[in-house]
Amino acid sequence: MTSRGKFIxxxxxxxAGKSTLLAGLRQHLLAQGVDLVLTREPGGTPLGEAVRAIVLDPAQRGMCAESELLLMFASRAQLVRECIAPALAAGQWVLCDRFTDASYAYQGGGRGVPEERIATLEQWSVGELRPDLTLLLDLPVATGRARAAGRGEADRIEVEADAFFERVRAAYRARAAAEPSRFRVIDASLTPAGVLAAAIDATRHLFGAAA
Known part of the structure; x- marks a missing residue:
């Protein structure tokens, strides 16, 4: 019987440096012999990528918080059924750039959508699926925004005010504090090598845990 894969x-x-860490962690896991699937949210499927284009489009500035939340969960539901669940069932590991915690942080903390409403959508769209490990790259908002400023034209989310991102950060940190066994908070102000080393250390227990 094939063991269930791990979900990171x-x-x-x-x-925060997620893209840089994703590349380094992917290389590390592959070097360990892991059969790995790399994906992202929103996105990861044809439907999800179409949703991503809508959600991040600066022309959609009038999108209400409820529409944004529902679009995110539409993309997530498709990703789980088309990609994540089948991969895990086949014994593959899945490394995903954002998952449901992002909705609690961005649409919950940032937009003010009640947490219980997000929890209802989570249960309906992804069921009991939760990551085995969540790596939270944490750094001051001002530092992160200064880094992001050099990446080209800002998308619909990136143009939000600092206060929005402060709420997002606070929501992430609260979730990490509430689930310390799942989360590993990494100081994203470290060098890329330091961040990667911390992430690798956080994954070590997954190799000895049978699903």
């Missing part, structure tokens, strides 16, 4: 998610605010 990366979370963090703008400019």
């Amino acid at each position: 998610t990366l979370e963090g605010g703008e400019g």
Whole structure:
């Protein structure tokens, strides 16, 4: 019988360095012989990528919080059924750039959508699926925004005010404090090598845990 794969998610605010860490962690896991699937949210499927284009489009500034939340969960439901669940069932590991914690942080903390409403959508769209490990890249909002400023034209989320991102960061940190066994908070102000080393250390227990 094939053992269930491991599900690792990366979370963090703008400019936290998730893309750099994803590349380094992917290389490390592959070197360990892991059969790995790399994906992202919103996105990861044709439907999800179409949703991503809508959600991040600066022309959609009038999108209400409820529409944003529902679009995120539409993308997530498709990703789970088309990609994540089948991969885990086949014994593959999944490394995902954001997952449901992002909705609690961005649409919950940032937009003010009640947590219980997000929890209802979570139960309906992804069931009991939760990451085995969530790496939260944490750094001050000002630092992250300064990093992100050099990446080209800002998307619909990136143009939000600092206060929005402060709420996002606070929501992430609260979730990490509430679930210390799942989260590993990493100081994203470290060098890329330091961040990667911390992430690798956080994954070590997954190799000895049979699903």
